[in-house]
Amino acid sequence: MEKPYLLFLGDAHDQLAAKTAAGIVHWRPDWCVGQLRLEGCKADVGLTDMGIAEAKAQGVRTMVIGVVNSGGVLPDSWIETILEALEAGFDIASGLHKKLGSIPQVAERAKALGRSLYDVRHPTQDFATGKGKRRSGKRLLTVGTDCSVGKKYTALSLEKGLTDRGIKADFRATGQTGIFIAGRGIPLDAVIADFISGAVEWLTPDNEPDHWDLIEGQGSLFHPSFAGVSLGLLHGAAPDALVLCHEPTRTHMRGLPHYPIPDLQACMAHNLACSRLTSPDVKFVGVAVDTHNLPDEAAARACLKEIEAQTGLPATDPVRFGVDPILDNLLA
């Protein structure tokens, strides 16, 4: 996807609906020149409000639909703006389930004008099956005790931390928000089952020996709905290093009240046992803990201390305290 981006917020009914746009602004502020809000929009990601004409004057190349709608549909009221953006010379990228290319007016106009439509929830390329061959370069994968425990945020924090230290590093996206932030990636949960590990091998190819790929994890080996994706990702990533992501107040697996959160050590041991198939020397280098549901910073620090004692690894909350303890251990 070409940069810079105009972030389309539509008529988002609250701030949470613009979570994807907020993530892009947080991690790639330099790529975002403005936000476009329709009447009634209740979200604001802190960019300058602008229309298509001003965005064009500012050099925008892609309009990103960084907002969700209940049901993932694309309301008719957005189409006029999308057509206007195509006319202005922008490509369009969307994270909605509904494909841009499935809306006849949008598909026809894009084709006539030679613009690209990116539906980042839908893989467009064909993959080979995984080969399990060692690749050059270094890889770190974030894995979780559950879904939605900060795996993307942690990988992005580690990428930034490495880059800040002058070390070559790339975030590798496996979900839709991550793909906007990386400008490329694979919506792994939408890949055909036979090609999960092969898609990840494609995503993290051979690289310079001192280069780190920071790979966004998905799901959890302990989540009965998605463990197959997590295992294929683990095998395809062939990580040198793992970081465990955890949310300490969670009482059960996301969406499944009858499944408890796994014990941290059991979770680490099982991830290592599975990962060793394609990466015999894999090890954990830290624990990233999402402490935002704990009452205060003191409680967060106490929780991290307990996890450090339990795992023997540096534990930190990337949002509250940054990822330096994990990076120090990774590079030690």
Place this chain on the structure above:
Amino acid sequence: MEKPYLLFLGDAHDQLAAKTAAGIVHWRPDWCVGQLRLEGCKADVGLTDMGIAEAKAQGVRTMVIGVVNSGGVLPDSWIETILEALEAGFDIASGLHKKLGSIPQVAERAKALGRSLYDVRHPTQDFATGKGKRRSGKRLLTVGTDCSVGKKYTALSLEKGLTDRGIKADFRATGQTGIFIAGRGIPLDAVIADFISGAVEWLTPDNEPDHWDLIEGQGSLFHPSFAGVSLGLLHGAAPDALVLCHEPTRTHMRGLPHYPIPDLQACMAHNLACSRLTSPDVKFVGVAVDTHNLPDEAAARACLKEIEAQTGLPATDPVRFGVDPILDNLLA
């Protein structure tokens, strides 16, 4: 798919190309009224040769394309016969990658005549994500040290053995040949990654408490290309019983010369560890060994004896010796 079947062998260049048709005849002889061979066909699955008119007179409901072609394509020379079969009132089922519905003449004729086209390599329904909920009825899953070690054959042998003993049992197909044999099923490797376990939950729903589902395994937890599929299948199946399938002369994982075959006990322990997430009381009830590459029956018996000593489980070759030892243990 409605029965009985006419098996279309096309111009198969050798017997192996008609492997799917041979499997259907072996397991479901009563469903197969004849074979249709074009000029130059070098395969023969032992059925009466017949054309469309005779098949119609014999009451055929579905013509099954039970032959593969290099590249999975459907040659133009087959289309005339397919159209003739549609005219005769047959549905068409195919295991080729190329979809019947993607051939305009076939799609149009089928639609005009109200016939069904079954492309069994391509899932047609939408699935929910897996829920990991216990279902009623009993389930057995065949798992493997590798791909292509007899998982389908073993599940079918167990179904037949249970039925012969008067016990309610259904084979549950997860691959294309199995789907023809069962008349329904899911081509699991072609399902979207997010829905692997959910698709298997759909395939093996609640059943009578004394009913057994015999579920066809796929891949291996130790195969880096396909372990994600195997894990999602294991979680979705939530098996009460597992049977390990193994080929003792294999020196490396299929297609991956750099990956050794796992040790039998390690393979069993890892399958149990993974399976317990959705089925806490799961256990192995036997080992099915494909001994056809061993020099003779004495060597086969020695191999089985060694595996029994190693695993503490009954071991048999379903083809050479049947599955009674496993069934006796399962029902004990």
